[in-house]
Every structure is written in C-alpha cells, then in structure tokens.
Amino acid sequence: MALRLLKKDPCKAQYPDDTALIQGIMKNESKALNCLYMQSFGKIRQFITQNNGSEQDAEDVFQDAVLAVWNNIKNGKYEKQSNVKLSTYVFQISKYRWFEQLKSAKNKYNTRLSPDYDVVDEQDLEKVSEEAERLNYLTSLFGKLGDKCQTILKMYYHEKMKMEEIANKLDYTAKTAKNEKYRCMQRLKALHRA
Amino acid sequence: MEMTEALMDQMDAYLEGTMTATERQSFEKELENNAELAEMLDAHRSTVLSIESVGVKADLQQIMAQNRAVKPTKVRSFNRTVLSIAASLLVLVGAFFILKPGTGSSAQKLYQAYYQTDPGLPTLMGSTDNALFDDAMVDFKSGDYESALEKFNDLASRDATNDTLMFYQGVCSLEMGDTEMALTFLSQIDLAESTWAEKAEWTQAMIYLANEDVSGAQPLLEKIANTPSHRYHDQAVEVLDQLSE
Numbered sequence: 001m002a003l004r005l006l007k008k009d010p011c012k013a014q015y016p017d018d019t020a021l022i023q024g025i026m027k028n029e030s031k032a033l034n035c036l037y038m039q040s041f042g043k044i045r046q047f048i049t050q051n052n053g054s055e056q057d058a059e060d061v062f063q064d065a066v067l068a069v070w071n072n073i074k075n076g077k078y079e080k081q082s083n084v085k086l087s088t089y090v091f092q093i094s095k096y097r098w099f100e101q102l103k104s105a106k107n108k109y110n111t112r113l114s115p116d117y118d119v120v121d122e123q124d125l126e127k128v129s130e131e132a133e134r135l136n137y138l139t140s141l142f143g144k145l146g147d148k149c150q151t152i153l154k155m156y157y158h159e160k161m162k163m164e165e166i167a168n169k170l171d172y173t174a175k176t177a178k179n180e181k182y183r184c185m186q187r188l189k190a191l192h193r194a
Numbered sequence: 195m196e197m198t199e200a201l202m203d204q205m206d207a208y209l210e211g212t213m214t215a216t217e218r219q220s221f222e223k224e225l226e227n228n229a230e231l232a233e234m235l236d237a238h239r240s241t242v243l244s245i246e247s248v249g250v251k252a253d254l255q256q257i258m259a260q261n262r263a264v265k266p267t268k269v270r271s272f273n274r275t276v277l278s279i280a281a282s283l284l285v286l287v288g289a290f291f292i293l294k295p296g297t298g299s300s301a302q303k304l305y306q307a308y309y310q311t312d313p314g315l316p317t318l319m320g321s322t323d324n325a326l327f328d329d330a331m332v333d334f335k336s337g338d339y340e341s342a343l344e345k346f347n348d349l350a351s352r353d354a355t356n357d358t359l360m361f362y363q364g365v366c367s368l369e370m371g372d373t374e375m376a377l378t379f380l381s382q383i384d385l386a387e388s389t390w391a392e393k394a395e396w397t398q399a400m401i402y403l404a405n406e407d408v409s410g411a412q413p414l415l416e417k418i419a420n421t422p423s424h425r426y427h428d429q430a431v432e433v434l435d436q437l438s439e
Contacts, residue, residue, distance in 0.1 A: 011374075012377055012381075012410065013407075013410070028246060028249060028250060028253075030253040030256070030257065033250065033253050033254055033257060034257050037254075037257050037258070037261065038374065038378065039378050041258075041261075042347075042375070043347070043350065043351065043354070046347045046348070046350075046351050047351035050348060050351055051351075059258050062254075062258070063251065063254050063255070063258070066250075066254055067247055067250060067251065067254075070247070070250055071243060071247070074243055074246070075239075075243075085382055087378070087382065088354060088355070088382065091354055092354065095354075135240075135243060135244060135247055138240060138241070138243075138244035138247075139244050139247050139248055139251065141244070142244060142245060142248050150248075153245045154245065154248065154249055157242050157245040157246050157249075158245060158246045158248065158249030158250070159249065178199075179199070182199045182202055185202060185241065186197070188241055188244075188245070189197070189237065189238075189241055192237070192240070192241060192244075
C-alpha cells in the first residue's frame with residue numbers, strides 16, 4: 001500500500017450533494033462557490049491550457065461559466081438539468097464558451113476542439129451563455145453608481161443584510177437607509193433602461 | 195404604472211420569499227391580471243440579480259486569487275529520476291510510520307487493512323483514444339500515478355462523462371495523497387447506472403475511513419452491507435462490525 005497524506009474534505013461535510021451545494025449557491029454563500037471551484041476548476045484549467053489557452057483564460061472562462069450557472073439557478077432554470085452534476089454542467093458551459101472564443105479567433109489558432117456537448121443540450125448552453133452576457137452587461141452598469149449606492153445595494157441584495165443592520169453600519173436611521181436603497185435602485189434601473 | 199417605494203418593497207418581499215401565503219397568493223393573482231406589473235417584476239428581478247452578481251464575481255475572484263497563492267509550483271525541468279528516487283524514499287519512510295503496528299486511529303487501521311489499489315484494466319476502452327488510455331494504464335500499473343493522472347485528465351478533457359476515466363482519476367488522486375480530489379472524481383460517478391458504481395462506492399467509503407470520517411463512511415458501508423449482491427458486501431459487513439466494537 002502506498003503512503004497517503006490524507007486530507008479531510010470540508011466541502012463534502014458542508015455540502016454532501018448537489019442539492020445542498022445549489023442551496024448554498026442560491027444564498028450566495030462563498031463557501032459553496034469555493035466548493036464548486038474545488039470540484040470543477042482543475043478540469044477546466046486542464047482543458048483550456050491544453051487547447052491554446054492560458055491560466056488566465058481558464059480563470060476568466062470559469063468565472064463566466066459559474067456566473068451563468070448561478071444566474072440559471074437563481075432564475076429557477078437549473079432544475080431542468082437535474083440529471084447532470086453541477087460541476088459537469090460548469091465544465092460543459094466552460095467548454096462551450098472557450099470553443100466559441102476560439103471560433104471567433106479561428107485564424108489565430110488551429111484548434112483540435114470538437115463541439116461535443118454530450119451531457120447538455122447545445123441550444124441550452126447557447127441560451128445560458130447569452131443570458132450570462134446580458135447579465136455581464138447589466139453588472140457593468142453597477143460600477144456607474146456612486147460608492148454609497150454600491151455599498152447599500154450590495155449589503156441589502158448580495159449580503160442579505162437587514163435594513164436595521166445596514167442603517168447601523170452606515171450610521172443612518174432605518175428610514176434614511178430604506179429611502180437611500182430605493183433611490184439607488186431607481187438610479188440603477190434608469191441606467192438599465194438607457 | 196410607477197415603481198413606488200411600497201411596490202419595490204412588495205417585489206423584494208416576493209422575490210425573497212418573505213411574504214405570507216395570503217400576501218403571495220394575492221400578489222400572484224395581481225401578476226396574472228396585470229401584464230405591466232409582471233413586466234416590472236421581471237425588470238426588478240434582473241436588476242437585483244445584476245447587483246448580486248457583482249458580489250458573486252468578487253467572491254469568485256477572491257477564491258481564485260487565494261487558490262492561486264497556495265498552488266504549488268510544478269517542477270517540470272527537474273530530473274525525473276531524481277524525483278522518482280526522492281518520492282520512493284518518502285513513500286518508504288512514510289509507509290514505515292503509517293503501517294507500523296499500533297499507529298493510526300481504528301478507522302485508519304480499517305482502511306489500511308481493507309483498501310487495495312485497483313489492479314487496472316487489461317483491455318482497451320474501444321475509442322479513438324486507445325493509445326493514450328493504454329499508455330495511462332501502463333503508468334498506472336507501474337505505480338506512476340502522477341503521469342497516469344495527467345493522461346487520464348487529458349482524455350477526460352475530451353470526454354467529460356466517461357466514468358472509467360473518473361474512476362481512475364479518483365484512484366490516481368488517492369494514491370497521490372489527494373483524498374479531496376479523489377472524492378471529487380469518484381462522486382461524479384453515477385451510482386445508479388455506472389458499471390464502476392460498486393468500486394466507486396467502496397473506494398469512497400475507504401477514503402472517509404482513511405480521513406477518520408466514520409460518519410461519512412457509515413452510510414456508504416451500510417448501503418453496501420444491505421446489498422447482498424454487491425462485490426464488497428462481505429468486506430462492508432466486516433468493517434461495520436469492527437466499527438461497532
């Protein structure tokens with residue numbers, strides 16, 4: 001028997017299956033994202049670096065793919081993919097997005113990739129990818145808000161903090177914090193409409 | 195229709211799931227009858243998601259940066275023979291301490307007593323990647339798990355659902371001491387359908403024991419012990435007996 005330097009698997013303890021992992025992702029738990037990273041990034045990095053890509057490309061593609069999956073989960077659309085493991089789904093989206101990038105730079109690379117997305121429907125990948133692009137665009141508009149607006153909206157919508165907690169942290173009254181959140185949302189919505 | 199503060203609060207409560215059943219029912223009824231309201235809710239959901247995604251993106255970047263910082267540098271140019279000798283010495287020294295009678299917890303002792311490395315496959319997989327797979331299998335059988343894993347990973351990057359590859363990726367990772375990665379690969383195997391399911395199940399149970407995680411191993415062992423036709427049935431019954439002592 002060979003020597004083994006054994007490590008515990010904290011992901012398995014906290015998220016024993018995909019259902020638990022998806023619930024964690026739904027709640028924007030960074031531990032859940034970390035576990036998804038542990039489960040899928042190695043394979044994605046291997047695939048991309050073996051197909052004309054760099055480590056940085058692998059990280060970019062992984063980030064886009066996770067955001068696409070996260071968006072799908074949040075919109076309640078991931079249920080339809082319940083026969084596919086979450087990490088496999090992330091890998092398939094990464095593969096699709098990388099293949100699309102290579103296709104758009106086909107004169108630069110002589111790729112040996114083939115678009116065989118055997119466990120996920122290609123049309124679904126395309127749709128998920130398009131939605132992620134749209135989300136990326138909307139996300140970029142968030143940076144146009146002032147710092148105070150960014151902070152209050154992130155606290156409320158991403159970190160799921162209660163209005164009283166936000167008011168406390170920002171030294172506002174609860175009423176002012178609530179009004180500010182409304183005002184900032186209206187500004188962001190106006191940017192989205194523009 | 196104007197997005198008032200009260201309406202925004204109502205939409206937030208709906209999306210956050212904090213409405214009472216009656217409030218929810220009434221709001222959904224309104225949505226059915228008011229297309230403009232439904233459209234506004236969709237737009238609101240998009241805006242909320244775009245805010246949340248900023249946070250998710252920042253979390254992902256932090257996760258990647260942290261892992262980048264701890265990732266070991268691969269020494270590719272180093273003489274492979276020297277590395278092999280050094281690795282063998284480490285194995286011998288480590289094995290002395292790990293296998294020395296009376297060391298380790300009872301769960302680890304059970305792992306040491308019951309786990310046996312898969313002997314590998316004698317036949318081809320029947321795909322165009324046979325040559326590389328054979329090559330990987332030769333490495334695997336000769337105990338060069340690092341090289342075998344690189345080749346299995348290469349094959350898996352072109353065939354993400356191949357459970358044979360998942361199994362051997364898992365075993366190679368385990369042999370290299372990375373139980374976390376081993377569990378990741380093995381847990382991707384479909385336990386209801388795959389021909390590798392029984393081996394994957396048993397190996398996962400063994401990994402949990404090795405990690406002294408008896409509560410992780412127990413349900414798998416019980417499942418195996420409750421399946422008389424399972425190839426590891428007898429061993430699972432024995433291990434469970436010893437765990438209960």
